[in-house]
Amino acid sequence: MRPLFHPALEDIRPEAILYALSDPERVAIFAKLATAGCGGTCSALADLGDRVIPKSSLSNHFKVLRESGLIRSERQGVEMRNQTRCAELDQRFPGLIRSILVAYGQFPGQLETMSGEQSRDRQ
Amino acid sequence: MRPLFHPALEDIRPEAILYALSDPERVAIFAKLATAGCGGTCSALADLGDRVIPKSSLSNHFKVLRESGLIRSERQGVEMRNQTRCAELDQRFPGLIRSILVAYGQFPGQLETMSGEQSRDRQ
DNA sequence: TCAACAGTTCCGAATTTCTGAACTATGGAA
């Protein structure tokens, strides 16, 4: 398994962000992560209610989210911990993520790491 | 030639907007329209500097922009007049278009019909 | 009536997406 790629903040491209979030399944996953309340593992995010995303598709969704710079993934034992990069992203693209989530009706008030706490970054 | 389809404001879907604007060529076209200064015809927008978009691709770009709800196209004689639906869109998805254009570095201060003038709508 | 022009449609090639099946990595139990 090749090491997971995460773009540096300055390498994040708006087209990648928009592309990643132009898929409602990925938005649903990202919104769940952004609004916390879930463990952040892949499997915990597979159930969208109306359908269960196949494993391989899910894995690909996470790859797209990760490589576009929207999330950070980190192996923890047998599973994967995912977290959004909202705080960083808001620095680079002010207001973007928020207005996208609002547009999707996925902004219930509290974004995990956005604007509030300045994220105790580990790198 | 079938009649051009324009979604009603309430039928505009965020995923369509993001998808349409996840392509840098379409963003370039849309930004030129949004910041005025050009006629709004297709051919006037074909030249991106580094490459000239083929006619059929250009036509498709306009179709994507139109059917996502980002622009309105109207035949005027032999050519097509295009205009953004920024004012309407900002009503439905507050801040979205603006923050996207800012993210792309395509927001030079003056958006044609956004927030300022409430657009003398023709319909 | 005809030619020119702006843009659309068609269609085949190339690329991308999707997902089941096989595989890999980790941790726990025997």
Place this chain on the structure above:
DNA sequence: TTCCATAGTTCAGAAATTCGGAACTGTTGA
């Protein structure tokens, strides 16, 4: 250790999408 279960990744082929040249359509002006 070895073995099994679990979480997720990679592979591969089918399906869907995108791209763009060539042919077509609709409009204007000569």
